[in-house]
Amino acid sequence: xxxxxxxxxxxxxxxxxxxxxxxxxxxxxxxxxxxxxxxxxxxxxxxxxxxxxxxxxxxxxxxxxxxxxxxxxxxxxxxxxxxxxxxxxxxxxxxxxxxxxxxxxxxxxxxxxxxxxxxxxxxxxxxxxxxxxxxxxxxxxxxxxxxxxxxxxxxxxxxxxxxxxxxxxxxxxxxxxxxxxxxxxxxxxxxxxxxxxxxxxxxxxxxxxxxxxxxxxxxxxxxxxxxxxxxxxxxxxxxxxxxxxxxxxxxxxxxxxxxxxxxxxxxxxxxxxxxxxxxxxxxxxxxxxxxxxxxxxxxxxxxxxxxxxxxxxxxxxxxxxxxxxxxxxxxxxxxxxxxxxxxxxxxxxxxxxxxxxxxxxxxxxxxxxxxxxxxxxxxxxxxxxxxxxxxxx
Amino acid sequence: xxxxxxxxxxxxxxxxxxxxxxxxxxxxxxxxxxxxxxxxxxxxxxxxxxxxxxxxxxxxxxxxxxxxxxxxxxxxxxxxxxxxxxxxxxxxxxxxxxxxxxxxxxxxxxxxxxxxxxxxxxxxxxxxxxxxxxxxxxxxxxxxxxxxxxxxxxxxxxxxxxxxxxxxxxxxxxxxxxxxxxxxxxxxxxxxxxxxxxxxxxxxxxxxxxxxxxxxxxxxxxxxxxxxxxxxxxxxxxxxxxxxxxxxxxxxxxxxxxxxxxxxxxxxxxxxxxxxxxxxxxxxxxxxxxxxxxxxxxxxxxxxxxxxxxxxxxxxxxxxxxxxxxxxxxxxxxxxxxxxxxxxxxxxxxxxxxxxxxxxxxxxxxxxxxxxxxxxxxxxxxxxxxxxxxxxx
Numbered sequence: 001x002x003x004x005x006x007x008x009x010x011x012x013x014x015x016x017x018x019x020x021x022x023x024x025x026x027x028x029x030x031x032x033x034x035x036x037x038x039x040x041x042x043x044x045x046x047x048x049x050x051x052x053x054x055x056x057x058x059x060x061x062x063x064x065x066x067x068x069x070x071x072x073x074x075x076x077x078x079x080x081x082x083x084x085x086x087x088x089x090x091x092x093x094x095x096x097x098x099x100x101x102x103x104x105x106x107x108x109x110x111x112x113x114x115x116x117x118x119x120x121x122x123x124x125x126x127x128x129x130x131x132x133x134x135x136x137x138x139x140x141x142x143x144x145x146x147x148x149x150x151x152x153x154x155x156x157x158x159x160x161x162x163x164x165x166x167x168x169x170x171x172x173x174x175x176x177x178x179x180x181x182x183x184x185x186x187x188x189x190x191x192x193x194x195x196x197x198x199x200x201x202x203x204x205x206x207x208x209x210x211x212x213x214x215x216x217x218x219x220x221x222x223x224x225x226x227x228x229x230x231x232x233x234x235x236x237x238x239x240x241x242x243x244x245x246x247x248x249x250x251x252x253x254x255x256x257x258x259x260x261x262x263x264x265x266x267x268x269x270x271x272x273x274x275x276x277x278x279x280x281x282x283x284x285x286x287x288x289x290x291x292x293x294x295x296x297x298x299x300x301x302x303x304x305x306x307x308x309x310x311x312x313x314x315x316x317x318x319x320x321x322x323x324x325x326x327x328x329x330x331x332x333x334x335x336x337x338x339x340x341x342x343x344x345x346x347x348x349x350x351x352x353x354x355x356x357x358x359x360x361x362x363x364x365x366x367x368x369x370x371x372x373x374x375x376x377x378x379x380x381x382x383x384x385x386x387x388x389x390x391x392x393x
Numbered sequence: 394x395x396x397x398x399x400x401x402x403x404x405x406x407x408x409x410x411x412x413x414x415x416x417x418x419x420x421x422x423x424x425x426x427x428x429x430x431x432x433x434x435x436x437x438x439x440x441x442x443x444x445x446x447x448x449x450x451x452x453x454x455x456x457x458x459x460x461x462x463x464x465x466x467x468x469x470x471x472x473x474x475x476x477x478x479x480x481x482x483x484x485x486x487x488x489x490x491x492x493x494x495x496x497x498x499x500x501x502x503x504x505x506x507x508x509x510x511x512x513x514x515x516x517x518x519x520x521x522x523x524x525x526x527x528x529x530x531x532x533x534x535x536x537x538x539x540x541x542x543x544x545x546x547x548x549x550x551x552x553x554x555x556x557x558x559x560x561x562x563x564x565x566x567x568x569x570x571x572x573x574x575x576x577x578x579x580x581x582x583x584x585x586x587x588x589x590x591x592x593x594x595x596x597x598x599x600x601x602x603x604x605x606x607x608x609x610x611x612x613x614x615x616x617x618x619x620x621x622x623x624x625x626x627x628x629x630x631x632x633x634x635x636x637x638x639x640x641x642x643x644x645x646x647x648x649x650x651x652x653x654x655x656x657x658x659x660x661x662x663x664x665x666x667x668x669x670x671x672x673x674x675x676x677x678x679x680x681x682x683x684x685x686x687x688x689x690x691x692x693x694x695x696x697x698x699x700x701x702x703x704x705x706x707x708x709x710x711x712x713x714x715x716x717x718x719x720x721x722x723x724x725x726x727x728x729x730x731x732x733x734x735x736x737x738x739x740x741x742x743x744x745x746x747x748x749x750x751x752x753x754x755x756x757x758x759x760x761x762x763x764x765x766x767x768x769x770x771x772x773x774x775x776x777x778x779x780x781x782x783x784x785x786x
Contacts, residue, residue, distance in 0.1 A: 094573075149786065192468055
């Protein structure tokens, strides 16, 4: 049995990195991961630019006033230079004419006919954004491996970039194992339950931009299970098996994976929920077998599979972000395992529900975080700080 | 000029709530917001269920051993009851036969032929999940207004639910204002720049599940701008105008909105970036005019428009989550405005870049959070705690 840290290190070490690259239009690229370093194709700003609405000033003349000469608004190319003692009206984003020593805000100027007087003499370069101050042509704009958030989409748009090369997300096969499982719409016989992990894992994978997902249910039959594993291994970058990975007589997944040629890296982790977790690898396919209990399954997905998918896409083994909050109630934790409690965070306060059994999805469904309770006994009081993983929404 | 708190209160008060409802298949419902309370259509678990692989025990007989009689695996309907002194093999998730007083784990049992002996006498009900312990038929499973995360999808799948009624996200029109703006692919003349706010806002809106987006560029012409506003108001639930909302001669948006019949609720907020922000309303359309500087535009989107969209969808005015981190460097903040600095959070530490000018998108593109620096002067040291908004990924 591995500790959580050991298990994470082993996944990080053995997970497969993808190689596929796809060129996409920038307005379809949100959430994608850059497959290339992007260097600035031009300076930003591309010209000395006014920061405010006001007046561009030439070098001061002999008096303290400036003679007005034309105006430049955003988008204009000024066809004049500002000589000594001359000024022009200018607007935010407009080209600062040659010869300007500064721009002053309109609120600070007294205008009399075609002359302006200043209350305060500006510093050289004031309210001018010099060409290239955001970035210079040829400098690295965004590095490969960067996931494109809306600001990054905006930033690349400023260069007029139309297409970007993105890493292709993995193809994922999900095998759901269990004779007792029925699909929605079917009638349950006594003892049967509706399959829920498939839809749940598909939803979680889509949040990570994974779209190529094969979902299949397989009965508790070693031969069929082995064959399904073989097919999935050949067709996928990730194989996720749900259920059948405990130690019961009908838990055939570990054996089937072995027969299908998967090298086991570890099986069982000192954690609750999710102890039966299995991780292995076969050629270029990363294999996770998750416990069948819904909460266990989803906890293992968030902790191990999700950073694995990000690694595959070239982002590095990026885990969920960890924050800290104050407990809104006392909490007693016992045992040598690391616990992950489904909880709810808001405005600095953390609370968990009592129903933390691994078959319970309700607290997970109405929660937004996973409290991290380290190995060993702990008695936590109301107001104590606890670290937690923040779940993707 | 409003304070940030006042501005948020006014948006919360005047923002329009949507009414549209759409029925979707559960496996397409991720991220959607429930339009109905969902009551459990059945008990979960639907039967007394074994929690482990082991043995179900009838009431103890005269000896300390139990006579074995059959087995129940997950999915089986046991056709027998356990009489006094009888036990059966049972597996996780299986129906516990009538007459069982507890289930014991296989590790705690010594088996001799068809009899089993116990090391420890179990408590009544041990390792049995009684029917209805997760939820009972008719209890509220998930309330209207709940956004469906993967766990919620899994939870509803456990009931065999196939379709859910979801709130329809708003139709959004984006009007980009500015004569200096060119589309990607066009050649820039001197003084012109590539339009970037449109793509950026579309990407941000899609993260919130908004798909019906009209993006249009309008020149700095009062008549055309007014006409475009009128059309957008009639066709949309939200109108977002980008640029032209400052106080310059060519900032015509406030006037155009007034001519188009929008009631101004506020214009300008004591914040940096984003001071020129305008909010108004016309019949059933909520109107935000965002400053043209890219960072200002996106900050205003995250602070005001995003919770407005969530409100429209019936989630309530849900703002971005606020966490706290320790500054990795000192920070001096001056002035009466509230500041939002583009920053990067990792492992408890916060850092910001120096280039925080509102025309700079690079620190936003490579950041993941917005530091919140309250109104007034502040001198923060390395290690001081600062609150921040965590940005959607």
